[in-house]
Amino acid sequence: MKTPSVLNWFTSREGLYYLALAALLLVILPLALDPFRLNMVGKYLTYAFVAIGLVMCWGKAGILSLGQGVFFGLGGYCMAMFLKLEASTPEATAIQSTPGIPDFMDWNQLTELPWFWEPFHSFSFTLIAVIGVPMLLAFAIGLAMFTRRVGGVYFAIITQAIAAILTILIIGQQGYTGGVNGITDLQTLMGWDIRTDAAKTTLYFVCVGMLFLSLFVARLVQNRKLGRILVAMNAQENRVRFSGYDVAAFKIFVFCLAAAFAGIGGALFTLIVGFMSPSFIGIVASIEMVIFCALGGRLSILGAVYGALLVNAAKSGFSESFPELWPFAMGALFIGVVLAFPNGLAGLYQSYVMPLEERLFKRKPKVAKPEPIPEARKPATVETRERDYDPMIDHYSPEKS
Amino acid sequence: MFDGYTSSELMSIFAMQGFAGLSLFSVFVLMAMGLAIIFGQMGVINMAHGEFMILGAYTTYLTSGFFQSYLPGLFGGYFLVAMVLAFLICAALGALVEWLMIRHLYHRPLDTLLATWGLSLIMQQAYRSIFGAREVGVELPDWMMGAFQVTDLVELPINGLFVMIIALSIAVGVYLLMYRSGYGKKVRAVVQNRPMAEAVGINSAGIDRATFALGCGIAGIAGAAFTMIGSTGPSSGQAYIVDTFLVVVFGGAQSLIGTIVSAFGISQAQSTMEFFLSGSMAKVLTLLVVVGILMLRPEGLIALKVRR
Numbered sequence: 032m033k034t035p036s037v038l039n040w041f042t043s044r045e046g047l048y049y050l051a052l053a054a055l056l057l058v059i060l061p062l063a064l065d066p067f068r069l070n071m072v073g074k075y076l077t078y079a080f081v082a083i084g085l086v087m088c089w090g091k092a093g094i095l096s097l098g099q100g101v102f103f104g105l106g107g108y109c110m111a112m113f114l115k116l117e118a119s120t121p122e123a124t125a126i127q128s129t130p131g132i133p134d135f136m137d138w139n140q141l142t143e144l145p146w147f148w149e150p151f152h153s154f155s156f157t158l159i160a161v162i163g164v165p166m167l168l169a170f171a172i173g174l175a176m177f178t179r180r181v182g183g184v185y186f187a188i189i190t191q192a193i194a195a196i197l198t199i200l201i202i203g204q205q206g207y208t209g210g211v212n213g214i215t216d217l218q219t220l221m222g223w224d225i226r227t228d229a230a231k232t233t234l235y236f237v238c239v240g241m242l243f244l245s246l247f248v249a250r251l252v253q254n255r256k257l258g259r260i261l262v263a264m265n266a267q268e269n270r271v272r273f274s275g276y277d278v279a280a281f282k283i284f285v286f287c288l289a290a291a292f293a294g295i296g297g298a299l300f301t302l303i304v305g306f307m308s309p310s311f312i313g314i315v316a317s318i319e320m321v322i323f324c325a326l327g328g329r330l331s332i333l334g335a336v337y338g339a340l341l342v343n344a345a346k347s348g349f350s351e352s353f354p355e356l357w358p359f360a361m362g363a364l365f366i367g368v369v370l371a372f373p374n375g376l377a378g379l380y381q382s383y384v385m386p387l388e389e390r391l392f393k394r395k396p397k398v399a400k401p402e403p404i405p406e407a408r409k410p411a412t413v414e415t416r417e418r419d420y421d422p423m424i425d426h427y428s429p430e431k432s
Numbered sequence: 433m434f435d436g437y438t439s440s441e442l443m444s445i446f447a448m449q450g451f452a453g454l455s456l457f458s459v460f461v462l463m464a465m466g467l468a469i470i471f472g473q474m475g476v477i478n479m480a481h482g483e484f485m486i487l488g489a490y491t492t493y494l495t496s497g498f499f500q501s502y503l504p505g506l507f508g509g510y511f512l513v514a515m516v517l518a519f520l521i522c523a524a525l526g527a528l529v530e531w532l533m534i535r536h537l538y539h540r541p542l543d544t545l546l547a548t549w550g551l552s553l554i555m556q557q558a559y560r561s562i563f564g565a566r567e568v569g570v571e572l573p574d575w576m577m578g579a580f581q582v583t584d585l586v587e588l589p590i591n592g593l594f595v596m597i598i599a600l601s602i603a604v605g606v607y608l609l610m611y612r613s614g615y616g617k618k619v620r621a622v623v624q625n626r627p628m629a630e631a632v633g634i635n636s637a638g639i640d641r642a643t644f645a646l647g648c649g650i651a652g653i654a655g656a657a658f659t660m661i662g663s664t665g666p667s668s669g670q671a672y673i674v675d676t677f678l679v680v681v682f683g684g685a686q687s688l689i690g691t692i693v694s695a696f697g698i699s700q701a702q703s704t705m706e707f708f709l710s711g712s713m714a715k716v717l718t719l720l721v722v723v724g725i726l727m728l729r730p731e732g733l734i735a736l737k738v739r740r
Contacts, residue, residue: 089542095542095545097545175727176727176730179727179728179730180730181726181727181730183541183542184471184475184477184541184542184545185681185726185730187477187542187545188477188674188677188678188681189681189723189726189727191674191677192674192677192678192719192722192723193723195674195719196716196719196720196723199712199715199716199719200712200716202712203710203712203713203716314674315670318546318549321546322546325546355557355560355561358553358554358556358557358560359553359554359557361550361553362550362551362552362553362554362557363550363554364550365546365547365549365550365551365553366533366547366550366551366554368546369537369540369543369546369547369550370533370536370537370547373540373543
């Protein structure tokens with residue numbers, strides 16, 4: 032299938048979905064919300080980056096990573112280190128016993144900036160690190176695991192262990208990382224005060240822009256042959272392998288891509304929220320990130336954005352008024368999504384709203400070209416269903432998911 | 433890290449930390465046994481395992497309170513009653529959960545992980561609402577106080593020893609059940625070839641439910657045992673769940689011996705390194721080594737050779 036030309040794309044249904052999201056994020060929400068709330072939406076959107084990555088890697092390729100918080104955190108910490116160094120000039124930290132180093136290092140009797148902090152004086156290095164560090168780690172993990180055909184449940188448990196390792200490490204090494212409080216008191220980005228309302232609004236729009244860029248990349252991947260190999264791999268890994276594809280390479284690629292998205296999300300999170308701490312990246316946070324993706328629909332990148340927005344908005348709403356109820360609601364969400372609608376909101380939309388729409392839009396002569404979405408999506412859903420019930424797969428063998 | 437210690441000092445440090453690590457070992461064995469049955473035999477990941485354990489602990493807490501107020505004369509033996517109760521309650525809840533949730537998810541192991549995580553959130557909050565966020569502890573009967581003096585450096589608290597004995601007897605019991613009983617034979621038949629097992633008349637759905645209930649019941653006993661060595665809070669189950677999964681995977685999911693060996697190895701490594709490094713660094717190093725070895729040997733230390 033060829034990608035439709037730019038003009039057709041805007042009249043196609045998929046184009047309309049993107050336009051609707053753009054209208055929501057760029058027009059409706061900024062007009063309806065005050066800067067404080069808008070900033071909160073921006074924070075939720077940074078989780079959407081992780082969810083998009085999870086759709087690619089879990090929904091499409093069947094690799095469930097329970098350690099996406101690690102990549103989110105690495106991106107976030109890279110950005111936070113840069114901002115912290117900028118906030119800790121010798122003049123600003125003159126009262127410390129060693130001026131010029133971040134305050135928590137001074138409290139922990141460090142007299143010198145650790146070597147791995149040094150490069151973060153440079154903004155361009157930081158920008159590369161935000162994407163590069165998570166990708167490097169993902170590459171290392173992926174190389175070790177996928178070439179040895181570790182997958183499914185085993186992969187999930189190991190990524191979870193890695194999330195545990197990173198959290199313990201950050202909390203334990205207080206002098207180097209700020210410990211359990213994280214890196215706080217971030218003020219300026221290249222001399223631009225990020226704490227003002229104007230800056231927060233700008234950052235929101237930057238975040239939305241980056242989000243659309245990520246959606247574009249994800250869509251590019253999923254609609255090419257590459258995306259279809261990923262889906263095929265999920266359904267019948269061995270058949271793909273016997274067809275001559277290097278399954279491990281594709282898995283490593285999609286895992287790195289997801290890590291890169293998560294890293295960007297983390298960096299934006301640091302900018303928008305103004306600090307970074309281990310509580311956003313541990314096991315609990317990582318599993319919550321999976322539910323953002325699962326609720327929106329594990330096969331739909333747009334669904335992931337809505338999932339992240341909805342779950343986080345519900346979380347803020349609930350925990351403001353009934354803090355006791357939130358864990359119950361969250362637990363029910365996990366069970367309900369898995370048992371009742373495994374394809375999430377996007378799945379519900381496809382099976383209930385879309386047929387309705389079809390009837391309504393039938394009279395419209397405007398949509399002349401055959402619609403690209405059903406063709407592009409149908410194989411994905413059909414194949415996944417097949418996976419669930421295919422008696423040919425040995426579901427009980429541990430190296431398969 | 434060994435600088436400044438003579439070899440005899442090192443020996444006694446290792447012995448001391450080795451004994452200290454034994455209590456961590458019993459924690460791991462108790463938790464991992466239930467998990468290993470459910471994960472190794474059924475391929476289901478039960479993230480709520482820790483919460484089942486806490487349920488057992490709270491049952492023990494309530495039983496000890498009951499004995500204290502109504503049967504003070506029998507207080508010394510309340511633990512046996514509590515253990516049976518904990519097993520029964522957890523097994524019953526496990527069977528219910530299997531019926532409501534798990535049986536719909538057998539061909540989607542990754543989804544069992546998410547669903548049981550949801551269950552664990554609900555159970556945790558339920559404990560918090562019922563018992564409060566504070567940790568509770570039970571009063572030990574008199575015969576469990578005190579300690580054995582092994583050498584002048586090493587002394588063993590009786591309650592720790594008691595938990596260790598429970599851990600080992602559960603391990604032996606599970607082994608006998610799985611490898612020396614008719615039920616175990618059926619379980620293994622279902623694991624190896626479900627359609628064939630059904631064809632020879634084994635009720636595989638019943639076996640699944642019984643196995644899940646058994647795993648949860650063992651978690652309950654584990655919880656009861658833990659009240660002997662520490663206090664219980666709503667979220668104490670979650671603290672161990674990742675470690676325990678690593679123990680099970682590291683040992684080789686379908687091998688009970690492997691689970692025990694890996695529990696021993698991990699607990700000893702951690703306890704020994706804790707003496708030389710900080711606690712958190714010891715944990716990080718242990719986990720890193722485990723993850724590293726798992727990357728080299730994805731099947732675990734003791735892999736069952738099965739034709740698939």
